Amino acid sequence: MLRTSLLATLALSLCQTTAQAQMSHHQHASEAACEEVELRCASKVTPAFASDGTLWLAWMAGGRISVASSKDQGRSFSAPVQVTQEKLNLDWGPDARPQIVVEKTGGIALAFSIFRDKAFNGQVLATRSIDGGRSFAEVQPITASNESQRFAALGLDADGSVFAAWIDKRNRVPAQQEGRKYEGAGLFFASSKDGGASYAEARLAADNTCECCRLGLAFAGPGRPVIVFRNLFEGGVRDHAVMTFTDPATPGEVRRVSNDDWQISACPHHGPSLSISPAGTYHVSWFTNGKARKGLFYARSEDEGRTFSDPLPLGRADRNPTRPYVLTGPRGATMVWKEFDGEKTSVNAMISHDEGKSWSKPVTIASTTDTSDHPLLVSDGQATYLSWMTKADGYRLLPIGDGS
Amino acid sequence: MTRRLLVALFLFASLATARGAETPSELKPFVRGSWQDVLRSHAGRPTLVHFWGVTCGPCKVELPLLGQFMKDHSEIDVVMISADLVPNLPGATRAMLEKAGLGSAENWLFSDGFVERLRFEIDPAWQGDIPRTLLIARDGTVTTIEGSAEIPDLEKWSAQQKAAMR
Numbered sequence: 059m060l061r062t063s064l065l066a067t068l069a070l071s072l073c074q075t076t077a078q079a080q081m082s083h084h085q086h087a088s089e090a091a092c093e094e095v096e097l098r099c100a101s102k103v104t105p106a107f108a109s110d111g112t113l114w115l116a117w118m119a120g121g122r123i124s125v126a127s128s129k130d131q132g133r134s135f136s137a138p139v140q141v142t143q144e145k146l147n148l149d150w151g152p153d154a155r156p157q158i159v160v161e162k163t164g165g166i167a168l169a170f171s172i173f174r175d176k177a178f179n180g181q182v183l184a185t186r187s188i189d190g191g192r193s194f195a196e197v198q199p200i201t202a203s204n205e206s207q208r209f210a211a212l213g214l215d216a217d218g219s220v221f222a223a224w225i226d227k228r229n230r231v232p233a234q235q236e237g238r239k240y241e242g243a244g245l246f247f248a249s250s251k252d253g254g255a256s257y258a259e260a261r262l263a264a265d266n267t268c269e270c271c272r273l274g275l276a277f278a279g280p281g282r283p284v285i286v287f288r289n290l291f292e293g294g295v296r297d298h299a300v301m302t303f304t305d306p307a308t309p310g311e312v313r314r315v316s317n318d319d320w321q322i323s324a325c326p327h328h329g330p331s332l333s334i335s336p337a338g339t340y341h342v343s344w345f346t347n348g349k350a351r352k353g354l355f356y357a358r359s360e361d362e363g364r365t366f367s368d369p370l371p372l373g374r375a376d377r378n379p380t381r382p383y384v385l386t387g388p389r390g391a392t393m394v395w396k397e398f399d400g401e402k403t404s405v406n407a408m409i410s411h412d413e414g415k416s417w418s419k420p421v422t423i424a425s426t427t428d429t430s431d432h433p434l435l436v437s438d439g440q441a442t443y444l445s446w447m448t449k450a451d452g453y454r455l456l457p458i459g460d461g462s
Numbered sequence: 463m464t465r466r467l468l469v470a471l472f473l474f475a476s477l478a479t480a481r482g483a484e485t486p487s488e489l490k491p492f493v494r495g496s497w498q499d500v501l502r503s504h505a506g507r508p509t510l511v512h513f514w515g516v517t518c519g520p521c522k523v524e525l526p527l528l529g530q531f532m533k534d535h536s537e538i539d540v541v542m543i544s545a546d547l548v549p550n551l552p553g554a555t556r557a558m559l560e561k562a563g564l565g566s567a568e569n570w571l572f573s574d575g576f577v578e579r580l581r582f583e584i585d586p587a588w589q590g591d592i593p594r595t596l597l598i599a600r601d602g603t604v605t606t607i608e609g610s611a612e613i614p615d616l617e618k619w620s621a622q623q624k625a626a627m628r
């Protein structure tokens with residue numbers, strides 16, 4: 059399966075090179091292939107499988123968030139439904155993307171962020187569908203605060219409630235009023251008991267975290283969300299941390315994933331990924347450019363993040379590996395990331411059957427000759443798939459075999 | 463005499479305002495190959511290249527400091543490159559540059575959606591974190607500053623450039 063996908067991809071890439079080169083003069087500035095709202099024009103696409111095996115996608119295109127579903131693993135899609143009628147000033151940050159959660163009852167919860175003003179302050183908006191994605195309720199701010207919020211992550215808890223976490227600048231205001239310097243932003247969270255229609259009051263999980271990276275969210279068990287985030291450690295060091303909640307209302311302690319020593323006063327725009335296996339192993343992958351190590355790394359923890367394995371470097375250092383994503387499924391753990399060789403971007407994958415202790419050799423499973431979304435992994439409860447939006451070749455859902 | 467001078471001044475001021483409004487600072491599209499153009503056109507001159515973006519918090523703090531640096535150092539070429547990928551950006555980009563006193567710098571805007579390729583041409587190891595400053599000496603030696611640059615470091619570097627010329 060893997061090899062077939064690879065060959066097909068290569069052939070596709072080769073055929074399109076010439077046309078692409080000619081087109082690039084006209085379609086310069088955009089990350090998207092077109093300006094309309096359909097899937098082929100999307101810059102960011104987020105997948106989720108429903109328990110009945112239906113694939114749902116939420117995407118950003120033409121200034122709108124749209125949703126559609128596929129019963130045949132991405133070969134054909136239902137008529138897309140636009141979540142809002144009006145065009146929005148969507149958050150186009152490299153790590154921003156719509157979030158989608160499909161409940162067992164068929165309800166769909168969405169969250170995404172917009173720029174609320176000319177200073178690019180963000181606002182997280184949420185909505186839900188109770189009619190199988192045919193319509194969505196009017197979008198609502200996830201929290202009443204008027205300060206900047208970005209990078210929401212949504213997760214479905216075992217009891218059907220929706221857990222949300224995001225990056226929030228609200229604590230900057232009182233700090234500045236008291237004349238204190240405020241670094242970064244707060245990691246805030248809230249739960250929804252009504253399928254994402256409304257969220258409880260937002261609460262702080264950790265203050266002074268990095269303000270410009272996506273979050274990794276998974277569950278260690280029912281009612282126990284776990285967040286991996288780029289933290290701001292002492293001295294402005296932007297290394298990663300993990301937090302395991304005692305229950306959806308009680309944040310845990312901040313535990314360091316790795317001591318990379320990346321002291322930087324900048325926006326890395328490059329957040330981590332987290333998955334937790336049924337055995338309870340935390341799998342984390344991330345990017346750093348620290349003094350201790352540079353590049354993409356993976357580490358695992360068997361004690362809820364108290365200790366992590368030595369960071370395992372991913373990808374070829376001379377090919378700019380980026381955007382790591384890890385997902386555990388019934389057939390083991392899968393990891394993907396991007397590499398760039400000066401002309402084309404490829405997605406490399408590797409697999410572990412022993413809870414991340416050892417990994418297969420990386421294999422290129424897809425490539426493209428123009429810009430692309432981050433590679434994501436999604437599972438239907440059996441197989442694990444690469445979900446990847448590309449400007450030149452459209453949306454792809456590729457099953458990832460184990461090459462054996 | 464005084465009146466004529468005043469009128470002249472007034473005319474000049476009006477013209478300057480009008481010009482400012484009608485021809486806002488130029489934003490050059492940064493595309494494939496632009497990086498080599500930048501290097502070529504500043505070869506042999508000490509050059510500060512700054513990568514920034516309108517959605518980057520630390521950049522907002524640093525930009526006015528760089529504006530002042532440019533004012534104080536006419537001997538250094540200042541090249542500003544907006545590396546953000548937010549659509550419909552030119553207006554916000556110009557506004558921020560002008561507010562920071564950088565409207566007259568050599569200003570570029572990333573204009574190719576295939577941002578990996580643009581970054582790869584500049585520095586294959588750069589993953590897109592901004593702000594980022596490259597200090598290019600007369601002999602082409604590049605010093606990379608990740609994150610916000612400290613102005614004293616820039617002063618020190620520019621003093622070294624002057625010393626090297628003597």
